[in-house]
Amino acid sequence: xxxxxxxxxxxxGALGDFLRGRRARLSPEDAGIVSYGIRxxxxxxxxxxxxxxxxxxxxxxxxxxxxxxxxxxxxxxxIARALDLDxxxxxxxHDLARPARSRRRRPARPDAARPSTMRLIxxxxxxxxxxxxxRTEVLAWNRLAHALxxxxxxxTAPGRPADRPNLTRMLFLDPHTRxxxxxxxxEAARDVASLRLFAGRYRDDRELADLVGExxxxxxxxxxxxxKHPVYKCQSGRKYFRHPEVGEFELEFEVLHLPDDSxxxxxxxxxxxxxxxxxxxxLLAAHTADPGIHRGSAAALGSAIIxxxxxx
Numbered sequence: 391x392x393x394x395x396x397x398x399x400x401x402x403g404a405l406g407d408f409l410r411g412r413r414a415r416l417s418p419e420d421a422g423i424v425s426y427g428i429r430x431x432x433x434x435x436x437x438x439x440x441x442x443x444x445x446x447x448x449x450x451x452x453x454x455x456x457x458x459x460x461x462x463x464x465x466x467x468x469i470a471r472a473l474d475l476d477x478x479x480x481x482x483x484h485d486l487a488r489p490a491r492s493r494r495r496r497p498a499r500p501d502a503a504r505p506s507t508m509r510l511i512x513x514x515x516x517x518x519x520x521x522x523x524x525r526t527e528v529l530a531w532n533r534l535a536h537a538l539x540x541x542x543x544x545x546t547a548p549g550r551p552a553d554r555p556n557l558t559r560m561l562f563l564d565p566h567t568r569x570x571x572x573x574x575x576x577e578a579a580r581d582v583a584s585l586r587l588f589a590g591r592y593r594d595d596r597e598l599a600d601l602v603g604e605x606x607x608x609x610x611x612x613x614x615x616x617x618k619h620p621v622y623k624c625q626s627g628r629k630y631f632r633h634p635e636v637g638e639f640e641l642e643f644e645v646l647h648l649p650d651d652s653x654x655x656x657x658x659x660x661x662x663x664x665x666x667x668x669x670x671x672x673l674l675a676a677h678t679a680d681p682g683i684h685r686g687s688a689a690a691l692g693s694a695i696i697x698x699x700x701x702x
């Protein structure tokens with residue numbers, strides 16, 4: 391039997407964890423399989439999944455146990471169909487099944503936002519915008535994004551990787567950031583599922599692995615969520631804030647993935663026009679320019695727009 395390389399070993403474990411987790415959530419009834427006898431564990435048995443995928447039980451077992459690291463695209467697609475994976479999960483499965491040594495390694499240099507990308511987000515003065523690296527580290531942000539997400543940090547996103555704010559680390563380890571999100575549990579689950587997708591795609595990234603290790607040791611919540619192997623391609627949605635300066639409001643977010651293999655993306659926040667949140671975001675922008683504006687102004691502005699909407 392071929393000996394796995396060091397780069398293959400962590401991948402084999404992640405692949406097996408992912409396959410076992412997704413197999414456990416699929417019931418025989420959902421898969422159209424007649425179940426006989428007593429089941430000691432939830433979900434499909436290995437031989438049942440192999441039958442659905444049209445491969446031998448022995449081969450599937452070797453794949454799940456990390457004893458085979460060269461499954462074809464056809465086999466992985468068949469397993470994905472049998473497991474009823476969504477698009478993000480299917481992509482993640484292919485990433486995990488691909489031998490790490492076959493991937494083109496990026497040069498060993500610190501990530502940095504492109505100057506043109508930084509000019510773009512700075513031109514978006516009324517829109518909070520932040521450039522994130524693959525490890526959710528802040529590569530750049532405009533002043534409004536800084537005021538929204540991390541007013542207690544220095545504004546400048548440092549050039550040294552060790553000094554950069556990291557949104558995932560802040561979410562789980564920084565009490566100020568935890569208080570910022572009115573629906574913290576929802577935010578935490580989404581963040582971990584998105585990070586899982588990047589960990590599968592860039593599984594030879596040592597700094598990303600170190601971040602996961604650090605958070606697993608320091609946060610029981612992160613460790614519990616990570617062990618469930620959630621996968622989610624974070625593209626858009628809504629976040630609910632409890633901001634220390636302007637109070638509670640909600641914003642819609644968009645994630646713009648840059649068209650290269652850097653893993654960089656631009657995260658932007660906008661408010662629905664004509665809502666109290668729109669005026670609260672404007673107040674935050676004004677507060678960023680003039681810290682003398684107080685939180686009570688947000689409530690006044692929100693009441694004003696509600697009254698205006700009711701009389702029109």
